[in-house]
Every structure is written in C-alpha cells, then in structure tokens.
Amino acid sequence: MIRVENVSKWYGSTLAVDSVSFQISKGEIVGFLGPNGAGKTTVLKMLSTWLAPGTGAIRMNGHDVQREPLAVRRTVGYLPEHNALYEIMRVEDFLRFVGRLRGIVHERLGDRLQWVVEECGLGEVVRKRIQECSKGNRQRVGLAAALIHDPPILLLDEPTHGLDPLQVSAFLDFLTGLRSGRAILFSSHILGELVAVSDRLLIMVRGKLLADVAVTELKDRAARDHKGLDELILETVREGER
Amino acid sequence: MSASNSMTAAEFGHGLRVITARELAAYFDSTIAYVYTIAFLLLSHSIFMNDFFLAGVVDMSGYFELLPLLLVFFVPAVTMRLWAEERKHRTAELLLTLPVTPIQAVLGKYLAALTLYGLFLAGSLPIVVMLLALGDPDLGLIFSGYLGLFLFGSLFLAFGEFFSSLTSEQIVAFVAATLLGCILLLTGNAGVVAVLDGLWPSFALGTLLYESVSVMPHYEAFVRGAVRLDSLAYFFGCSAVFLWMNAFVLERDRG
Numbered sequence: 001m002i003r004v005e006n007v008s009k010w011y012g013s014t015l016a017v018d019s020v021s022f023q024i025s026k027g028e029i030v031g032f033l034g035p036n037g038a039g040k041t042t043v044l045k046m047l048s049t050w051l052a053p054g055t056g057a058i059r060m061n062g063h064d065v066q067r068e069p070l071a072v073r074r075t076v077g078y079l080p081e082h083n084a085l086y087e088i089m090r091v092e093d094f095l096r097f098v099g100r101l102r103g104i105v106h107e108r109l110g111d112r113l114q115w116v117v118e119e120c121g122l123g124e125v126v127r128k129r130i131q132e133c134s135k136g137n138r139q140r141v142g143l144a145a146a147l148i149h150d151p152p153i154l155l156l157d158e159p160t161h162g163l164d165p166l167q168v169s170a171f172l173d174f175l176t177g178l179r180s181g182r183a184i185l186f187s188s189h190i191l192g193e194l195v196a197v198s199d200r201l202l203i204m205v206r207g208k209l210l211a212d213v214a215v216t217e218l219k220d221r222a223a224r225d226h227k228g229l230d231e232l233i234l235e236t237v238r239e240g241e242r
Numbered sequence: 243m244s245a246s247n248s249m250t251a252a253e254f255g256h257g258l259r260v261i262t263a264r265e266l267a268a269y270f271d272s273t274i275a276y277v278y279t280i281a282f283l284l285l286s287h288s289i290f291m292n293d294f295f296l297a298g299v300v301d302m303s304g305y306f307e308l309l310p311l312l313l314v315f316f317v318p319a320v321t322m323r324l325w326a327e328e329r330k331h332r333t334a335e336l337l338l339t340l341p342v343t344p345i346q347a348v349l350g351k352y353l354a355a356l357t358l359y360g361l362f363l364a365g366s367l368p369i370v371v372m373l374l375a376l377g378d379p380d381l382g383l384i385f386s387g388y389l390g391l392f393l394f395g396s397l398f399l400a401f402g403e404f405f406s407s408l409t410s411e412q413i414v415a416f417v418a419a420t421l422l423g424c425i426l427l428l429t430g431n432a433g434v435v436a437v438l439d440g441l442w443p444s445f446a447l448g449t450l451l452y453e454s455v456s457v458m459p460h461y462e463a464f465v466r467g468a469v470r471l472d473s474l475a476y477f478f479g480c481s482a483v484f485l486w487m488n489a490f491v492l493e494r495d496r497g
Contacts, residue, residue, distance in 0.1 A: 009497075048339045052496045068247035073341040080339075084332035086264070088271045100260045101340045103253065145336075 001026050001153055001183035002047065007056030009042050016042045018207040019056070024183040024200075026152070029175065031194030031215075032187035034204035035237065040187045041081050043204070044157045047185070048078040060153055074103070077146035081157040083139055087131040091122060091141055094130060095148055102149040116144035119174065135162035143171075147178075154178065156186035160193055172197050191233055195219075205237050249343065257342055261350025262357070265324070269358055274323075278358070282316050283365040290369065300377035305369060306387040306465045310427055310458075313398060318419035320358055321402025322412040324351045325488075329410035334492075344492040348485055352403055359395045363388065383467045390464025393477035394457065398423055400484035407491045430458020 002024040009017040017039040024030050032040045045051040046058060049069040057064065063071040086094055095116060099109045117126050120140040125133050130141060139162050146154060159175075160168045176197050178184065185202075188194050194201055195215055203211040222229050249257075269275040290305045297304065328334040337347060373379040401422055406415040428434045429451040438448030452459065460473035 011497075045335075050335050050339050050496065054497075063247065070249060070341050070343065071247040073339055076339075078339050080332070080335050082332050084336055086268070086333055086336075087331070088268060089264075093267075097260060097264050098340065101257055101342055103256075103341060 003059040009054045020209045029184045031198035038204040039207040077151035079146045079156045083142040098145045120144040154184040262353040265354030314423040317398040322416040325407040326412045344489040348488045400481040404484040404488040426457040430456035
C-alpha cells in the first residue's frame with residue numbers, strides 16, 4: 001500500500017532524505033525510529049503530499065504522490081508532527097469540517113463522528129473549543145481527524161507526544177485494533193512504544209534508512225547476542241552516524 | 243467522493259462551501275467581523291453624513307468617493323490573517339493535506355472575505371433608504387457606484403489574500419497590502435500624476451501609471467455611472483491574477 005523508491009529530498013543544499021526505499025503492506029504496522037533531524041518527518045510529509053519528493057517515486061495505495069495528490073489525500077489519514085488544529089473551533093465542528101472536506105456524505109458523517117469520538121475517548125470534550133483541551137485531548141482530536149474517513153493508510157508523526165503513560169498504553173492498544181485492512185506508519189523516539197505494536201522497524205539516521213527489520217528478528221538477534229533491544233538499536237544508529 | 247485524482251464540479255463546489263463556511267465562522271467567532279464592521283460603518287457614515295448635510299444634494303457620490311480611502315486600510319485588515327495565521331499555527335499543513343486543491347482553498351477563503359466585505363457594503367443601505375425618503379436620487383448611478391465598490395473591494399481582497407500567503411506575520415501582510423493599495427490609489431490622484439510627470443517629462447511616468455496601473459480611472463467610471471468593459475476586465479483580470487498567484491505560492495511551498 002505504501003511504496004517508496006529511491007526518494008531523496010533537499011532543503012536548499014542540505015540533503016534531508018537520501019535515497020530512501022521501503023514498502024508497507026496492508027495489515028502492517030511499521031514503526032519509524034531515529035534521532036531528531038534524521039528525516040522521519042520529511043518522509044512522512046512527502047507521503048502525505050505536503051512536501052514533494054526531490055527525486056524518486058512514492059505510490060500510496062497505487063497512486064503517485066506527485067501526479068495524483070488528490071487521490072493520495074483521499075486514502076491517507078495523517079497526523080502531523082505538531083498536530084496543528086483550528087484552536088477556536090469546537091471539537092465536534094472541527095471533526096465535521098474535516099469529514100465534510102473528506103467527502104463523507106451527510107448521512108454517514110454522524111456515524112463516523114460518533115465512532116471517532118468514542119474510539120478516541122473524546123466524549124467529554126466534544127463540545128469544547130480545541131483551545132480549551134489538554135495536550136493529550138488535542139492529540140486525540142488530531143488522531144480522530146486522521147481516522148474520520150476510515151482511511152486504508154494511516155501516517156502518524158509522534159502520535160504519543162503529550163500523552164501520559166496510561167494514555168500511551170491505551171493508544172497503542174487502539175492502534176493495534178486499527179491494523180486490520182490498513183497500512184500504518186508511525187514515528188516515535190521511544191523504542192518501547194514502537195516495539196510494542198510494530199511488525200517492522202524502519203531506522204533512519206542523517207537522512208538514510210539504515211535498517212528495515214522485523215521486530216521478531218530484532219528480538220531474536222538481541223536474545224542471541226545477549227543484548228537489550230535498546231543497545232542493539234543504539235549500535236545501529238551509531239554505526240550509521242559514523 | 244471518488245478515489246481518483248480528479249474532482250467533479252460538485253465536489254469542487256462542496257469543498258469551496260465548507261472552507262468558506264469555516265472561514266466566515268472564524269471571523270465571527272473571534273469577533274473580528276463585529277469590530278471591523280462596526281468601525282467601518284461608524285467611520286464611513288459619520289464622514290459622509292457630515293459632508294452630505296453641508297452639500298445638501300440627494301446623491302451618494304460623496305460616499306463612493308470617500309470609501310476607497312477607508313478601504314485601503316480596512317480590506318488588508320480583513321485579509322491579513324487568511325494565510326498568515328495558517329502559516330504561523332501550521333494549520334496549512336492540515337488543510338492542504340485534505341482532498342483540497344490550492345485554488346479551492348484560496349477561493350474558499352476569498353469568498354468568505356468577500357462575504358464579510360459584502361456586509362460592510364450592506365451596512366450602507368440605510369443611506370440609500372434615507373436618500374429615497376429625502377428626494378429622488380438617481381438609482382442607476384447608485385447601482386453602478388455599488389458595483390464599482392464591490393469590484394474595487396474584490397481586487398483589494400485578492401491581493402490582500404495573496405500577500406497573506408507570503409508571510410506568517412499578519413502585520414507584514416497588512417503593510418504590504420496597504421502599500422500596494424496606496425500605490426493603486428495615489429497613481430490616480432491628479433496631483434501625484436502631475437508630480438510624477440514633472441520628474442521625467444519625456445517619459446510622462448505619472449500619466450503612464452494612471453492609464454495602466456491605477457485603480458482610480460476604472461473605479462471613477464463606475465461612480466460616474468459608466469459600466470465600461472475595460473474596467474470590468476481590469477477588476478476581474480487583476481483579481482484573477484492575484485488569486486492564481488496565491489494558489490501558485492501554496493503549490494510552490496511543497497518544494
């Protein structure tokens with residue numbers, strides 16, 4: 001469902017993403033790991049059509065992000081890194097606004113709204129203005145907006161940022177429940193979160209994709225070498241930085 | 243909604259309405275609309291009424307001649323937030339990763355601003371009622387004056403929104419749009435034209451700017467009751483160019 005081929009991206013003279021290639025199939029949850037400035041967010045922005053790839057090709061659900069941006073946007077749910085929302089809107093109005101622009105017909109919008117409000121735990125704040133919501137609830141609003149059209153592809157940039165440990169745990173359970181029929185790519189700095197729900201990990205350092213490894217394989221290697229997962233990942237990152 | 247890359251006219255119109263409605267709600271939610279409308283009406287009505295009772299003539303030409311001076315400042319105040327705010331709060335990324343085309347987003351915001359501007363103008367209708375009660379004003383002249391005002395505002399809104407798309411600072415957008423508005427206005431002033439012509443007599447810069455750039459000869463034609471094709475083309479053409487450039491800026495930002 002997500003196919004990235006030799007994609008590079010420059011910001012001026014800085015190479016932010018260097019010949020990155022990977023694929024994600026339906027039913028897979030893939031964790032995107034890397035230090036700050038590794039290029040994860042740039043890749044997610046390109047997948048969402050917010051940024052155009054410098055070189056290479058990206059196909060989302062069979063659609064090219066450059067030639068068919070509208071078709072891509074219709075099949076993708078995207079939670080950006082900063083989760084910027086229209087602060088002055090009420091949560092319900094905001095989700096209706098996103099749903100309408102997503103083309104959800106009036107008769108179905110109520111059901112979809114009810115579903116995301118329940119699943120994202122927004123019942124208590126649905127009538128509040130977004131600016132009155134806590135950071136955790138704002139993150140849920142962003143997630144609800146990404147899910148309202150039931151997208152086959154979900155891109156989440158730091159979705160657990162601002163959530164407390166209990167909320168993170170609930171979110172990871174929720175994410176696991178969304179796996180069926182979807183391709184999910186989510187980035188985080190926290191290895192434990194990614195390992196808990198991901199089938200595979202993509203590890204990026206300095207714009208390069210250093211590893212595309214199954215979590216089970218990573219765990220086996222850690223057990224074989226008598227190392228912790230953290231240690232193994234850090235070794236990979238340091239190797240990449242060298 | 244289809245999964246293809248195309249967008250039907252109905253889908254385009256639907257998206258346009260949704261964006262326009264949100265923008266309008268944003269104006270009224272933040273009380274901007276109330277403050278601007280009241281300030282505009284108080285200022286324009288009080289200045290006009292003073293002149294009107296001194297002149298004792300039952301027409302609105304004084305109102306139509308006065309308004310451009312106010313609109314140079316009021317219209318940029320309406321448009322300055324349209325994209326600058328989206329940039330500052332990073333909500334443009336949210337909006338433009340939804341199934342929306344840049345021109346759809348630009349037009350949606352433009353229509354919202356145009357509606358608010360329409361409210362400004364509608365607020366002056368009591369003046370028409372008053373003139374009808376006091377005498378027998380030329381309604382054709384009043385109609386063409388309003389048409390001129392509407393087109394004048396449409397152009398100023400278009401470049402105001404364009405400048406807003408270039409920056410994340412609302413004040414920068416305001417100053418840039420006000421500056422261009424002043425240039426378009428002042429190049430239509432006889433004194434300014436004479437001074438510019440005098441600077442370089444063989445080139446006649448003032449006359450050149452008056453005939454090719456200034457908004458005033460076109461606007462004044464409407465105030466005099468002349469609905470000219472070249473003036474319509476000027477307003478529609480210039481507004482369309484700024485709206486297109488606005489969409490181009492959004493597209494270019496994708497890198």
